Amino acid sequence: MxxxxxxxxxxxxxxxxxxxxxxxxxxxxxxxxxxxxxxxxxxxxxxxxxxxxxxxxxxxxxxxxxxxxxxxxxxxxxxxxxxxxxxxxxxxxxxxxxxxxxxxxxxxxxxxxxxxxxxxxxxxxxxxxxxxxxxxxxxxxxxxxxxxxxxxxxxxxxxxxxxxxxxxxxxxxGDDAVTVDLGARSYPVVIGDNLLERLERIFAAVPLSEPFAIIADESVAEPLGEKVQERLQRLGKAHLVTVPSGEGSKSVEQAIRLWQWLADLALPRNGTIVAVGGGVVGDLAGFVAATYMRGVAFVQIPTTLLAMVDSAIGGKTAIDLPQAKNLVGAFHQPRLVLCDLTTLATMPDRPFLAGLAEVVKYGVIADPALFTYLDEQAEWIVRRHPIALRVIIARSASVKASVVVADEREETGLRMVLNYGHTFGHALEAATGFSLLHGEAVAIGMTAEAYLAWRLGLCDREVLERQTEVLRKLELPTHLSQVPDAPPVALDTLMAAMGRDKKRRGTTLRFALPKRLGEVTITDAPVPETLLTEAWEFVFCQ
CATH class of the missing domain: 3.40.50.300 (P-loop containing nucleotide triphosphate hydrolases)
Incomplete structure (x- = not known):
């Protein structure tokens, strides 16, 4: 209390x-x-x-x-x-x-x-x-x-x-919260320790209605999914199902399976779907919630740092098709995002550190104070100190919330600022067969795009240098050779992957590039291919 x-x-x-x-x-x-x-x-x-x-x-x-x-x-x-x-x-x-x-x-x-x-x-x-x-x-x-x-x-x-x-x-x-301010569809992002131990009181405060349908990643179903079920049973009926770990679960087949499960439960329209896991489960469960009975309430309980600061906030839900990721989806805002810091304690180091890339992104695009905090407190962040984690997750959630409020459905282009590091990063992921974690690819992508911004005269080289220093302090890669077991990749493969970027206009690639720490600009004019090549070489050869 x-x-x-x-x-x-x-x-x-x-x-x-x-x-x-x-x-x-x-x-x-x-x-x-x-x-x-x-x-x-x-x-x-x-x-x-x-x-x-x-x-x-x-x-x-x-x-x-x-x-x-x-x-x-x-x-x-x-x-x-x-x-x-x-x-x-x-x-x-x-x-x-x-x-x-x-x-x-x-x-x-x-x-x-x-x-x-x-x-x-x-x-x-x-x-x-x-x-x-x-x-x-x-x-x-x-x-x-x-x-x-x-x-x-x-x-x-x-x-x-x-x-x-x-x-x-x-x-x-010790708890903190950020409200995603969308009028009648507003919701809080709650950050703190041992939140799952108070889950039934938090759900009652929202309020959220039973019965609860809990969809958990099988890697965290025991004990986290089971704990969520046990706490919610104090409010009423709570059912648990698991989905396999990995991007493969964002599929039509899994969605159909979950729709049928909900139908067998006879989950009513006023029931609540609860996603427990990382971004894959959040995307899948959110899409199922958006489409079952034309939309039911759902809650995000992210258990990875990346999901806490990024995918759980904003209402973008989707499944994949064989042709591409996230081709079938809906905008469906959660009623609550619950970030229990204790769930991060058992995350393996590599995915935890990779999640920090998105936090660095928020500092560069909108929050210089967050960037400075990352620089000064990197040691405590890497060691997962609860106070440091609460600060960076709350600040990240605040930036993400402000962007979502300004451009919820990606209609004005303002949400494009969140793409910093992702045009290069997505291409790198695809060209390497997704052997890199998303955050690793984004860290390298931010390095390439900060270099590109400098070469285009949009920012001083100091922005690139300071960003590189913070990424290294947080043990994130700034070039491909720093990623364990990264496969070799040809430049033409990377350029071809960039050409398929979803944010392009026609054949023109668009970038969110820094002007200074805390401010980015969107490029609409074509960037010379020679500079794109130079930026790729920079993150391969530095």
Whole structure:
């Protein structure tokens, strides 16, 4: 159970105080309204503080109050509407509290605030609706950094408090979460230790309905699949089936087998499919969930690092055909992604390290702070320290979630940024008969593409050099000779494999290439074949 501060975020009028009081009563925790405490410190009401001292003075006192409260336990905080928009406050809250954004539509906020006289940031505006909408839009990017986003609308405070209470009861202080913010289809990615030991409470918090159909990779069915089944049987009926390990299970035959299994169980539309394993099982179970009875709820419980930071998030599900991978699929978002760090303890070194390539990718394309953390904490990451793993998985999930929200169904091209390292990487996988792990191919692919970006004048060589250094610290390959038992491959074979890349437009290959750490650009103009050859030679000969 969470004992660190539980903080409620949201716009003025979103109900933080009424929800907070109801929640504190249910938990038996202390309740503090930070606005009230700031007013007490000044000895005057907030409108008077703004009028006489100014907003800057109010914000300074707000930060001081938060720095004191954040150190306490068993406390519910109703934060001021602008508190999370201050970087220092945002950092304190994200690091030290379990945070819930109470999202309320503009029209409801306007109903509650239309005649309010105690809101200094709304005074003096002739069009109060527009003022609320514009101020909320400015703050939304801060509010959505809370671990959980709750769509509150006109729900009574007690109902919202009950929902938060379920999560506080289900989680521990060391857990973290990221919400993939897709409106009514939003879902949390929960990261922590020993989550499977609390599985029934977490499922109840979502909430998810029984009966549960658990599809597990046979390599983790004992004990992980069986543990999931045992915990979920506390909520109702839970059935377990296994699928063989390996890409071969992403097949029409396995999908048919699973559809028939679900039909034999008479799984209803309100039942829940649970995937336990790596990316193969997640893709397969997700596709089965998307198509059985035209779509049922499903949960991802990834047990590999690669699946935790990449394939389990985003709703892309698929099976393979003999002609190519992932040709038959659907976009079907999970209801929950559960990353139990203890499942990584028994992963063999090679696939664990390979999974780190996708984490490096996120640092290069969108998160320089994550890249720096990988550089500085590489030793602890390689040794699988739980705190280090929680940090990199949460930061990776945050980047992936932001891209998915911006381009869920790959319609705008924004999701293309996730392809960094993959145009070369996919070609390398195919040309070597998939003898490389995906992460190994991506690491080499990122090296080739960073080299290409430098040669095209898109970035300084320092980007390539820093990336190479971090990949090596994380024991990832930067050229083919570093991969155990990698077969020889001809350049023309690689070039032919690149020509079949799914992201191309006509015959033009498209790349997501770095401009600097944290920013990439998409190339639409043809890249000279001589530079592509040079980039391949770089990762073969360096």
């Amino acid at each position: 969470v004992t660190k501060p539980v903080a409620l975020w949201g716009f003025m009028g979103s109900g933080k105080t009424s929800v907070g009081k109801a929640l504190a009563q249910k938990l038996g925790y202390e309740f503090v309204d930070t606005d009230e405490l700031v007013a007490q410190r000044f000895g005057k009401p907030i409108p008077q503080i703004f009028a006489e001292e100014g907003e800057a003075a109010f914000r300074r006192m707000e930060t001081q109050v938060l720095s004191e409260l954040i150190q306490r336990q068993r406390i519910v905080l109703a934060t001021g509407g602008g508190m999370p928009t201050v970087p220092e406050n945002l950092a304190m809250l994200r690091l030290n509290a379990l945070n819930f954004y109470l999202r309320v539509p503009v029209e409801v906020l306007y109903e509650r605030l239309a005649t309010a006289q105690d809101r200094p940031l709304l005074q003096g505006f002739s069009d109060r609706y527009f003022r609320i909408a514009s101020l909320l839009a400015q703050r939304e990017r801060f509010y959505t950094q809370a671990q959980f986003i709750l769509s509150c609308g006109r729900k009574p405070p007690e109902q919202i408090a009950e929902q938060i209470f379920a999560w506080v009861r289900a989680l521990d202080d």
